[in-house]
Amino acid sequence: MEFKISKEFIHEVKKLIQEKNDHKLEVILNDIHHADIAEILDELDFDDATYIFKVLDSDKTAEILLELEDDLRENILSRLSPKEIAEELDELETNDAADIIAELSQEIKAEVISELQDVEHAKDIVDLLRYKEDTAGGIMHKELVKVNENWNVLTCVKEMRIQAENISRVHSIYVVDDEDRLKGRLSLKDLLTTSTKTAISDVYIRKLNYVNVDAEDVEVARIMQKYDLEAIPVVDELGRLVGRITIDDIVDVIKDEADQDYQLAAGISQDVEADDSIMELTKARLPWLVLALLGGFITVRVLGLFEGAMLEHGNLFFFTPLIAAMAGNVGVQSSAIIVQGLANDTLSGSLFNRLIKEVSLSLLNGVILATILFIGSHFLLNVEVVIGLIVTVALISVIVIASLIGTFIPLLLDKFGIDPALATGPFITTSNDICGILIYFSIAKMILGF
Amino acid sequence: MEFKISKEFIHEVKKLIQEKNDHKLEVILNDIHHADIAEILDELDFDDATYIFKVLDSDKTAEILLELEDDLRENILSRLSPKEIAEELDELETNDAADIIAELSQEIKAEVISELQDVEHAKDIVDLLRYKEDTAGGIMHKELVKVNENWNVLTCVKEMRIQAENISRVHSIYVVDDEDRLKGRLSLKDLLTTSTKTAISDVYIRKLNYVNVDAEDVEVARIMQKYDLEAIPVVDELGRLVGRITIDDIVDVIKDEADQDYQLAAGISQDVEADDSIMELTKARLPWLVLALLGGFITVRVLGLFEGAMLEHGNLFFFTPLIAAMAGNVGVQSSAIIVQGLANDTLSGSLFNRLIKEVSLSLLNGVILATILFIGSHFLLNVEVVIGLIVTVALISVIVIASLIGTFIPLLLDKFGIDPALATGPFITTSNDICGILIYFSIAKMILGF
Numbered sequence: 001m002e003f004k005i006s007k008e009f010i011h012e013v014k015k016l017i018q019e020k021n022d023h024k025l026e027v028i029l030n031d032i033h034h035a036d037i038a039e040i041l042d043e044l045d046f047d048d049a050t051y052i053f054k055v056l057d058s059d060k061t062a063e064i065l066l067e068l069e070d071d072l073r074e075n076i077l078s079r080l081s082p083k084e085i086a087e088e089l090d091e092l093e094t095n096d097a098a099d100i101i102a103e104l105s106q107e108i109k110a111e112v113i114s115e116l117q118d119v120e121h122a123k124d125i126v127d128l129l130r131y132k133e134d135t136a137g138g139i140m141h142k143e144l145v146k147v148n149e150n151w152n153v154l155t156c157v158k159e160m161r162i163q164a165e166n167i168s169r170v171h172s173i174y175v176v177d178d179e180d181r182l183k184g185r186l187s188l189k190d191l192l193t194t195s196t197k198t199a200i201s202d203v204y205i206r207k208l209n210y211v212n213v214d215a216e217d218v219e220v221a222r223i224m225q226k227y228d229l230e231a232i233p234v235v236d237e238l239g240r241l242v243g244r245i246t247i248d249d250i251v252d253v254i255k256d257e258a259d260q261d262y263q264l265a266a267g268i269s270q271d272v273e274a275d276d277s278i279m280e281l282t283k284a285r286l287p288w289l290v291l292a293l294l295g296g297f298i299t300v301r302v303l304g305l306f307e308g309a310m311l312e313h314g315n316l317f318f319f320t321p322l323i324a325a326m327a328g329n330v331g332v333q334s335s336a337i338i339v340q341g342l343a344n345d346t347l348s349g350s351l352f353n354r355l356i357k358e359v360s361l362s363l364l365n366g367v368i369l370a371t372i373l374f375i376g377s378h379f380l381l382n383v384e385v386v387i388g389l390i391v392t393v394a395l396i397s398v399i400v401i402a403s404l405i406g407t408f409i410p411l412l413l414d415k416f417g418i419d420p421a422l423a424t425g426p427f428i429t430t431s432n433d434i435c436g437i438l439i440y441f442s443i444a445k446m447i448l449g450f
Numbered sequence: 451m452e453f454k455i456s457k458e459f460i461h462e463v464k465k466l467i468q469e470k471n472d473h474k475l476e477v478i479l480n481d482i483h484h485a486d487i488a489e490i491l492d493e494l495d496f497d498d499a500t501y502i503f504k505v506l507d508s509d510k511t512a513e514i515l516l517e518l519e520d521d522l523r524e525n526i527l528s529r530l531s532p533k534e535i536a537e538e539l540d541e542l543e544t545n546d547a548a549d550i551i552a553e554l555s556q557e558i559k560a561e562v563i564s565e566l567q568d569v570e571h572a573k574d575i576v577d578l579l580r581y582k583e584d585t586a587g588g589i590m591h592k593e594l595v596k597v598n599e600n601w602n603v604l605t606c607v608k609e610m611r612i613q614a615e616n617i618s619r620v621h622s623i624y625v626v627d628d629e630d631r632l633k634g635r636l637s638l639k640d641l642l643t644t645s646t647k648t649a650i651s652d653v654y655i656r657k658l659n660y661v662n663v664d665a666e667d668v669e670v671a672r673i674m675q676k677y678d679l680e681a682i683p684v685v686d687e688l689g690r691l692v693g694r695i696t697i698d699d700i701v702d703v704i705k706d707e708a709d710q711d712y713q714l715a716a717g718i719s720q721d722v723e724a725d726d727s728i729m730e731l732t733k734a735r736l737p738w739l740v741l742a743l744l745g746g747f748i749t750v751r752v753l754g755l756f757e758g759a760m761l762e763h764g765n766l767f768f769f770t771p772l773i774a775a776m777a778g779n780v781g782v783q784s785s786a787i788i789v790q791g792l793a794n795d796t797l798s799g800s801l802f803n804r805l806i807k808e809v810s811l812s813l814l815n816g817v818i819l820a821t822i823l824f825i826g827s828h829f830l831l832n833v834e835v836v837i838g839l840i841v842t843v844a845l846i847s848v849i850v851i852a853s854l855i856g857t858f859i860p861l862l863l864d865k866f867g868i869d870p871a872l873a874t875g876p877f878i879t880t881s882n883d884i885c886g887i888l889i890y891f892s893i894a895k896m897i898l899g900f
Contacts, residue, residue: 035676042798069796226485228698230680247697248678251704258708259790265715266786266874267779274791275798278811285783286815292779293819293826296772300831303768310767314760317767318753321774322746325883328778329717329742329876333735336716340709341724346519348492348725361728365736369743376743381750424716426779433775 003036010043017048022055034060038067046075053080062091065100069275074103082108086115094121095141095249098128128243136220137213139253140234140243146174147200149183154196156186171231174241175204182233182241184208210235213242220245221253222345261339265332265424267292288426295430299324299437306441309450315383316444319391320437326369326395327402327436328429334358334406335424342410342420354407362403366396390447394440401439402432453486460493467498472505484510488517496525503530512541515550519725524553532558536565544571545591545699548578578693586670587663589703590684590693596624597650599633604646606636621681624691625654632683632691634658660685663692670695671703672795711789715782715874717742738876745880749774749887756891759900765833766894769841770887776819776845777852777886778879784808784856785874792860792870804857812853816846840897844890851889852882 016025029037029052037056041049041064053061053076065073065088077085077100085104089097089112101109116122124142131137145163147156160173173186184206194203210233211220224232224247234243260271267288272281309316341347347354370392377388406428410420444450466475479487479502487506491499491514503511503526515523515538527535527550535554539547539562551559566572574592581587595613597606610623623636634654644653660683661670674682674697684693710721717738722731759766791797797804820842827838856878860870894900 033677035678069798225701227483228485230698247701248680251675251697251701254701254705255708258705258712259794262708262712262715262790263786265712266782268783268786272787273794273796274787274804275796278807278814281787281811282814285811286818288783289776289779289815289819290822292775293772293822296769296775297826297830299771299775300768300827303771304765304831307764310760310764314757314764315754317760317770318750319746320767320771321749321753321883321887322743324771324774325742325746325749325778325879326739328775329739329879330735332716332875333718333738336713336718337722337724337731340712344709344723346723346725354724357728361731361735364728364732365739368736369739372740372743376747380747381754425782429775429779433771437771 003032005036005040005043010040013040013052014044014048017044017051025052025055029056034063035067038064042069042072046072046079050076050079058087059091062088066092066096071275071277073100077104082111083115085112086117089125090117090121093141093143094124094128095139097121097125101125101129102133131213134217135213136211136215136217136234136245137243139217139220139249140213140245141249142243144174144233144241144244145172146176146241147186149175149177149201149204151200152196153191153194153198153200153203156200157191157196171244171246172233174233174244175200176241179238180240182208182210182235182239185233208233211245212237217253218257221250221257224250225254257343261343261421261424264419264421265336265339267426292426292430295426295434298434302434302437302441306445306450309441309444309448312450313387313444313448315387316390316441320440323391323394323398323436323440324433327398327432330362330365330399331402331406331428331432332424334362334403335410335420335428338407338410339420339424342414351411354411355404358403358407359400362400363396365403366399369399370395386447390444391440394443397443398436398439401435405432405435453482455486455490455493460490463490463502464494464498467501475502475505479506484513485517488514492519492522496522496529500526500529508537509541512538516542516546521725523550527554532561533565535562536567539575540567540571543591543593544574544578545589547571547575551575551579552583581663584667585663586661586665586667586684586695587693589667589670589699590663590695591699592693594624594683594691594694595622596626596691597636599625599627599651599654601650602646603641603644603648603650603653606650607641607646610641621694621696622683624683624694625650626691629688630690632658632660632685632689635683658683661695662687667703668707671700671707674700675704707793711793711871711874714869714871715786715789717876742876742880745876745884748884752884752887752891756895756900759891759894759898762900763837763894763898765837766840766891769837770890773841773844773848773886773890774883777848777882780812780815780849781852781856781878781882782874784812784853785860785870785878788857788860789870789874792864801861804861805854808853808857809850812850813846815853816849819849820845836897840894841890844893847893848886848889851885855882855885 012028013025041052044052049072053064065076068076089100092100101112104112113122113126116125128137128140128142145160147159151159173191174182175184175186177183184204185208186200186204209223209227209229211223213234213236220232224245229247231244231246233241234245236242256271263271268284269287270284272284303317303320338347373395374388374392377383377391378385409428410423413423414420462478463475491502494502499522503514515526518526539550542550551562554562563572563576566575578587578592595610597609601609623641624632625634625636627633634656635658636650636654659673659677659679661673663684663686670682673679674695679697681694681696683691684695686692706721713721718734719737720734722734753767753770788797823845824838824842827833827841828835859878860873863873864870
């Protein structure tokens with residue numbers, strides 16, 4: 001039931017563009033969902049994509065604009081005049097329009113805003129531009145249905161009809177006082193079953209969830225998920241109703257947050273996609289790699305400290321990548337579990353209990369792995385028993401230390417208000433590499449006395 | 451506006467439990483949202499939690515049950531009789547009830563089902579138990595409003611009133627034929643503005659999105675996000691309407707999928723949380739660690755091959771953790787970007803273009819990092835120029851190879867229908883460790899000729 005783009009279809013579209021057969025283009029694209037047209041445009045070159053964009057109606061192209069990949073949208077917008085861009089934005093919901101304006105350069109921004117036809121809509125958009133992207137204000141839209149507590153049911157129904165015209169999904173009717181302060185909400189059912197002369201103040205529900213305009217978007221997502229809400233009203237510092245956030249806005253927040261944690265864990269410091277430019281990808285990837293390289297310098301120096309062992313016990317050095325890798329892997333596992341626990345708010349119990357648990361867990365894992373290592377070093381790697389023993393003892397110690405570092409660094413970062421997801425990935429791997437190698441050779445030195 | 455659990459409140463609750471003051475307990479908990487009560491129960495011991503559970507009404511406790519942490523729910527359910535569990539389930543939506551039944555042991559399951567009071571509800575639940583957890587059937591619920599295409603508007607409105615009683619959010623009215631096959635949907639607005647004698651077949655919308663009952667849950671999530679749907683109907687092999695999926699069911703799917711990719715990237719092979727038991731955590735963590743350890747054995751053997759270099763060029767061995775770490779980090783970055791691209795369906799362009807891009811990107815990163823390494827090895831690490839040169843050349847080669855491995859292994863896995871997220875984490879790190887060390891020493895051997 002989903003539309004699948006075929007090569008033949010793309011070919012047909014390209015041919016019609018070449019022939020400048022605007023009418024047929026409109027006809028074949030008319031029945032296709034705007035999300036699918038966005039995918040078709042992604043398959044065309046910029047000129048052809050812009051051509052189609054100019055052929056279709058602005059109520060359709062406005063929706064398409066939202067679904068395009070960033071670089072294609074940027075490119076198409078750069079080929080439209082401020083007036084043409086304003087025509088697109090007039091068709092969009094306030095928050096979508098504000099998101100697109102935010103991507104424009106400073107000069108064009110002002111021109112586009114001045115070209116907006118619907119003054120109320122323009123006011124709302126300008127209003128939304130003031131809020132930071134990752135706050136309730138940054139994700140809310142202005143479209144909502146509100147009624148005054150002093151009205152009666154009849155006035156209310158009339159007003160609602162007017163307001164609801166521009167809103168795709170009503171969800172809730174909010175009740176405000178003369179100062180626009182949020183007082184409660186109305187259920188559609190109550191409204192329809194009550195006499196038209198009843199005062200709104202007699203029927204509305206006073207208990208409702210709301211968020212402040214400065215609340216973090218992830219916090220809003222958490223509350224909406226927790227209380228299973230499809231929409232939540234947003235109020236300003238004075239308690240005035242300024243907007244509404246719906247569940248589909250939140251889906252993006254949840255997805256972005258989880259994706260971002262994953263990227264940080266993989267050592268990618270900015271939100272990038274595979275199709276971004278090489279410069280953008282380098283900017284996102286290089287910082288952690290430089291850090292890891294500097295960490296690598298330290299491992300070189302640490303190994304240099306134990307140069308004395310090289311003559312007699314050279315094969316100790318064969319095990320350094322193994323020890324370092326195990327330290328890194330264990331650390332990343334521990335930190336990932338804590339980072340997700342913090343993100344999903346599922347951590348309970350005291351720090352001391354967590355310490356005991358992590359030590360037990362890592363001891364259990366460490367002993368199992370060390371046993372495999374001891375047997376393997378004897379039968380597969382043919383090293384002397386004393387070296388096997390040193391590596392085994394070192395592995396257990398390294399696993400315990402690495403899992404403690406992996407557990408407590410994210411907790412510490414969180415305490416200081418830093419995103420704990422920063423701790424996973426190359427940062428933990430690198431510091432655990434260094435610690436692991438240091439512990440390993442120190443144990444070797446103690447036992448062998450070089 | 452969110453309820454915050456205070457220590458005093460928990461203390462008060464515990465006191466009331468000790469005093470067996472059921473009435474007061476009911477009064478103070480009555481105004482609190484079930485999601486908040488679930489959090490309160492998480493703070494109590496199992497006995498106290500069960501006590502509260504038995505004090506409250508089953509319409510409230512049923513909702514609480516859904517919000518509890520897994521182990522507490524399991525524990526409370528084990529203290530309830532099959533009849534008591536059935537009372538809870540009678541209050542829940544079909545899919546929530548089915549999820550809870552699926553957690554019960556085989557014997558209790560049958561007893562609980564036989565105790566369900568509402569026969570229709572019981573049938574629906576049993577029906578849902580048949581579908582696999584991660585399919586459309588596994589996440590859909592049976593609650594929906596459907597009307598027959600042969601009815602007229604009046605019959606339709608009457609029937610709807612009856613059906614809608616048990617449904618919290620209607621979203622859409624589905625139209626079926628006599629065989630229950632999905633034919634289309636009705637908008638509430640059309641229904642209200644049409645004469646009551648009009649036949650449904652004259653007014654319903656024939657074009658609608660639906661999914662097959664066997665569709666993967668992540669696929670359903672993708673379609674609902676793409677087309678911005680709040681609900682989607684589910685049909686069986688014969689096209690019969692069997693259920694409905696709403697956006698809040700999908701939020702969990704999206705979150706779980708992203709969390710799972712992150713866990714796989716961190717080398718955790720099962721869905722675990724920080725508060726799971728040590729055995730569960732070990733089961734999730736040990737497999738990848740054993741794999742990494744076996745990979746470590748290979749690095750030991752590889753290094754052993756180059757033992758000849760130890761006498762004259764021992765400091766080559768100091769750089770092995772650095773080279774291995776860089777290979778691992780680069781590989782994880784590349785694979786994470788591809789895995790997310792595959793998950794979000796944002797990869798475009800040919801394999802050849804991707805190859806060119808990845809080589810350019812890694813060459814750029816490699817040259818920058820190698821420059822830092824060359825300068826650093828000279829001034830910070832004081833190694834001979836020839837060693838510095840070897841390490842530098844090796845680093846560039848290793849970075850290019852590692853990023854190619856990181857890019858193409860997930861693409862290959864995806865081609866063969868294996869979850870590409872498996873490729874990130876320890877698997878990529880380990881294979882890149884081995885390749886990196888092999889490349890490094892091979893280059894050294896070529897240049898130094900040991």
